[in-house]
Amino acid sequence: MAGTPTGPGLLERRLGLTDAVVIGLGSMIGAGVFAAFAPASRAAGSGLLLGLALAAVVAYCNATSSARLAARYPASGGTYVYGRERLGEFWGYLAGWAFVVGKTASCAAMALTVGSYLWPEQAHAVAVAAVVALTAVNYAGMHKTVWLTRGIVAVVVAVLAAVAVVCLTTGTADAARLDVTSDATVTGVLQAAGLLFFAFAGYARIATLGEEVRDPARVIPRAIPLALGLTLVVYAVVAVAALAVLGSVGLGRAGAPLAEAVRAAGLPALVPLVGAGAAVAAIGSLLALILGVSRTTLAMARDRHLPHVLAAVHPRFKVPHRAELVIGAIVAILAGTADLRGAIGFSSFGVLVYYAIANASAWTLTPEEGRPARLIPVVGLAGCLVLAFSLPLSSVIAGAAVLAAGVAAYGLRRAITTRSP
Template structure:
């Protein structure tokens, strides 16, 4: 059974924007500034360029392959089954880590001290339930959460502008190094990767060849604008003190004397994290559905609920995995591991777009080459622990598929002809 095509341009754009705004604007500044130091805005520009190159590759591929699964489906069609599997595996494991990071961010802003862990688990369980009752409900809730998030961010930028105008003197940031800037860009890329959610939902978008490329570019442009404004505000208001801040955007309000607005920003942060978590869960479920249809994971997860037309089994399984990571991991580790998986995913997306025929081409091949090389460069500068864990998980996926193929081959040989 196919998924229902019910999402229009506005819905698809909001889902992508919700993923990107919530994915890092409240969570990524401390680790990114710790790596990039005074070069944070350069790191942000590098991350935005890599995201743009990757987004155009995704848009070009989505216009030709309007099916669920994103780069998993594109790479299977343009390169081969193994490339598709690695892309899908990297996406699923990387984005499961992103979900855990968003649940932790939500709890950090919304829950009182000592209650963060149970609140994060409850958030994952509730949004998994929302996803099980239809994608139109997902789109509506995401739209509401994005509006609340943007309101809170507008308050932060206004407060930071007031602090700068009245002569705020933030602590100077550590000196930038080329390696630190690249590592910071790799961590910031975690925040921009939300446009993938639009591509993974290609089977639920109306007029996908037109809608998906437009939604990807619109969502990315909006997210870059928001990140530049908020990043500049954090740097000019807090400086190096952000490195020890658990909630930097709340600290911007304190520095500006706007402490009365703190509840607004906490609500906005919680809404942004929930919006990103909701969209992430949706995207992972669709990629898992595509992988199950091709027998790359058990076909048990390929079933689509007849009433609500969603891959309910896949959604529930993903929710359980995210809750497990929330219980075991920390925020910085989740962000680094997520960036590792997502950068490999987009490396394969760029290669797949490069291999497309001339009649399918919307963007020059030079952009895809630049995107692929940038993914390799950024993934090589990520924290060592995240890279080692990520490499181990990718290798585990390769071994799993090899064993699965061997078992299927043995079963086919023993079947009576």
Template sequence: MTSTTPGTLARRLRLRDAVVIGLGSMVGAGVFAAFAPAAAVAGSGLLVALVVAGVIAFCNATSSAQLAAQYPTSGGAYVSGRARLGPWAGFAAGWGFVIGKTASSAAMAITVAAYVAPAPWQKPVAIAAVLALTLVNTLGITRTAFLTRVLVAVALVALTVVVVIGLTHTGPTVDAPGTAPTPSGVLQAAGFLFFAFAGYARIATLGEEVIDPVRTIPRAITTALGIALVVYALVAIATLHALGPGGTAASDAPLRSVVATAGQPWAGVVVQVGAAAAALGALLAMIAGIGRTSLAMARNRDLPGWFAAVHPRTAVPARAEVTLGLVVCVLVAVTDLRGAIGFSSFGVLLYYFVANLAALTQERTDRRYPRLLAVGGAIGCVVLVAALPVPSIVGGVVVTVVGLAYRGVRIALASRTRA
């Protein structure tokens, strides 16, 4: 099915494609590294933290799903927040998503290169990865879905190897004492783990390209989240069995440490390739999601209108995606964002907070889930923001204020021009 209206995207994604894109966004490099910092603060409470993160993610997912069904267009919570809560709330969600995920894209590109290239070549390899994935995205959403399917398959094979080895082997650290679990530690660990689930928003941002969106988007979001939760639970159980809480916390690459317990060099290579594929899949989906949110914001002049162009042949926001790819390449070249993107976490939680508030305002006929889930999602977002490190909160607030000031200045200049 192709687009028939100039300036709109084509509905080409079926249920399977949408599920795969959601999985590609969630099963990113985070699952290969997130368990170490989570275990460091939660200790043996790691599985409890995973459940907490999963519950909050489910609440947010249900809000995103029913909003995307009512507003099946590009932009996700930016569009639904703008429609339900007003333009300022929508802008806050969209701005947090675009700016935060752009920084995350640079960090993910650097992560890809760290897995596959020696140190002197990492930045050139990261830039090459961004350019290649940007090109794939500009060729059309079906190309994006196909490559995502391949990358997800490779990542899942690697995680299967981790689970099998982790459940059948133990390492010397399995009895090492870990951090004693505390409520605050479990909550902070849930914050680390939550962001491994956050990719289901990418399905909502692609709402304009999904066939039969009212039916497909809710099913795709909940299906992708359910699969990811099962995968993460199996990986967490296998990791704790093989390494123990203390060993998991002490490892720089816990899943690599898990397969090392088998003493088979090939297993380490599988994990390395799987981690690189997962990071590439997440980066591919992020470029697509940011491009669509930028398109939606440009349509309302919350970003320059130049970004609202849709390519007449491939039916993608090519200008937005190419510009994003170039910006990410510059960020990769001039800085290392792996340790400096705390405001990205803030932006993601702001995005979902707006989505939950918007879901609370939906009429009964448009709601697919109890309002209690939206309340739980909104509270969960606030709690996880409070659990973030102070520099992350400060950075997030600063970036949000800058965005709101930009919108205020733009509106003032437009009003003066009209006058």
């Protein structure tokens, strides 16, 4: 199949449909659901649900484009591979750079989130320990990673279900608080959609792991929309439950929105359970992030955009072990020395650029190659660009600076290569 790497240094195809869906759910139903609703509600006010719906539409277009491309190019790297094959080397590199740099910072931010929930006084130490432990799990092979992800998803969904039931069945819930017309603005809804989109972006993990999926042409196009659809249902129910109890103003002011929701619903005894669920969700997000970054690093190392030594695949565990160790070490250092929880903003910008390139790549597919309906990549591309530049100005500036640094590095490498005899 086009774009599929060959040779002894390949990853092993171990993931079936259920495994791929679980990986997607573990990536999307993560710490974002416990934290993203508050800033999104501050931005959109009563239009929070409209922002969620808009984020879901853009995510659906991106997911469909990614699924068709992943079926065509079932190799590690996701949009790095699609951009390279369909648009040219530079666009693939730009997508890979945005993903690796942005998501590495997100890994550190998520590790610190784990530390903040489990032991706030020693957040950095716990963050480093979490990174080391999860890197070891990923190093031991995909089977161990899928097993742990299943447990994490089960725990997090159970906690979210408890939150929804408590909020919707108590006398404090009021359907009038769900009115989306009272103070919503177009700008606020767009900004909320950009913030909430970050929580949906985990379906890319399925495409990034394309080289490890059995029968990718059949499994990936089914797994991505299924995982996205299940996640949307969970997010919509939780958002409605929290809004019904707190209202958009109360939700926007909440430091820990779901904990505040169960407290307002009259069951403060559940607050520790929500905190535990958030910690487990953050661990799941971190596990999936490290997994995705290491696979994109592998793909870029194969093409020597990153040191070629990182392209090695472990002969026994069939994982990109050097890439995993290097990414794990970098994330551990960042998590132990800096507070990067504010990095989520520029990571969101990078992810939206990443998917914009995916949609542009999907536009070039022919009907024989499984091209989606033309409207899907058009809406996906336009939606990504609009949401990217609707993010807070600081996030846009930071994201643009990261992309500019990547472009400069690419130009320098090309200049050196051209001059070499």
